[in-house]
Amino acid sequence: MTGNPVVTGIGITAPTGLGVEEYWRATLRGVNGIGRITRFDPGQYPSRLFGEIRDFAVREHLPSRLIPQTDRMTQLALVAADRALADAGVDPRDMPEFGMGVVTASASGGFEFAQRELDKLWSKGKEYVSAYQSFAWFYAVNTGQISIRNGMRGPSGVVVTEQAGGLDALGQARRRLRRGTRLVVTGGVDGSLCPWGWVAQLTTGSLSRRDDPDRAYVPFSPGADGFVPGEGGAILVTETAESARERGARCYGEIAGYAATFDPRPGSGREPGLRRAVELALADAGALPEDVDVVFADAAGIAELDRVEAAALTAVFGPGGVPVTAPKTMTGRLYSGGAALDLATALLSLRDQVIPPTINVETVAEEYAIDLVRDEPRPAALRTALVVARGRGGFNAAAVVRAAP
Missing domain, CATH: 3.40.47.10 (Thiolase/Chalcone synthase)
Known part of the structure; x- marks a missing residue:
């Protein structure tokens, strides 16, 4: 199958907004979502700023059975995927399960979940460690959980190319669509805001050490001294143009x-x-x-x-x-x-x-x-x-x- 796939749905979980329109309004207003870390005390570290999603109440978005199984990163990804599918007007139950795939990007995996369970291991003993630790930390977990939640059993995968990953996942999704898969959920959602994950990020030497959120991350400026990390991302529903036409779907654009x-x-x-x-x-x-x-x-x-x-x-x-x-x-x-x-x-x-x-x-x-x-x-x-x-x-x-x- 040839031709360029199209994007029919977008789901966003970002420091400046949950959902497409909330994020987009904040972006056009120039709202700064960067601030001092609140989920642990960053005072002892040389970098203390982060783009946190501060208003995410997971129980409002996901069933209670999923919460103890998943890292925050995966919870954000699942919500973004739910919103992307709703935005595309897709009910996965109405589509062939082997005609839908999932390709996401990952840079770290579920660091916050892993630190919490390792703390239990060291302080209490192995019998206190969650059985979900076996996969909740894994870099492919977002792909797995999205596919399980939506019954998507077609060609799927994960790419690990750090900050290039979101585009590389899209490239893989396009390849799958051109080979006959009807719909691919793709994109990336990330986040490692815990002391263990924070130390790993600091070792790169790339993070800004400024404390002013309005002066810390200033790319292309003479004063640039590093970047500020954040959490979140976007999940996209991509389809063949033929599939989108058959459904009468609204298209945001084509991946040309x-x-x-x-x-x-x-x-x-x-x-x-x-x-x-x-x-x-x-x-x-x-x-x-x-x-x-x-x-x-x-x-x-x-x-x-x-x-x-x-x-x-x-x-x-x-x-x-x-x-x-x-x-x-x-x-x-x-x-x-x-x-x-x-x-x-x-x-x-x-x-x-x-x-x-x-x-x-x-x-x-x-x-x-x-x-x-x-x-x-x-x-x-x-x-x-x-x-x-x-x-x-x-x-x-x-x-x-x-x-x-």
């Missing part, structure tokens, strides 16, 4: 192009792979640089990586050649959930013909030569968007989405 590359080893003298990922994604979409109306940037918030991304974008589009935005400055970088949320945001931008802002970046470093949309939304005629993502260790991914015809 996708590509992934890997950086050369450090010190090789070879160019990083991000530019090539962008060029390959455009070629895959049959698009020229001038066809792209907006770029949703990876926005690492680390000077060296910001420089690489800006160089890639100016090489492809020319200096200031296309508007660039990074709404993740409102949520923090969500690891495997970040690129999926960016892609969902890009589709909402195409729907409403507006580019959401990048907040808190007072000045763009002159050397970057990019047209960063800052502070306020920018109305624009939008047909095609490019989403860029990179994962720690050298992963690069790019996806091109077009407005629904």
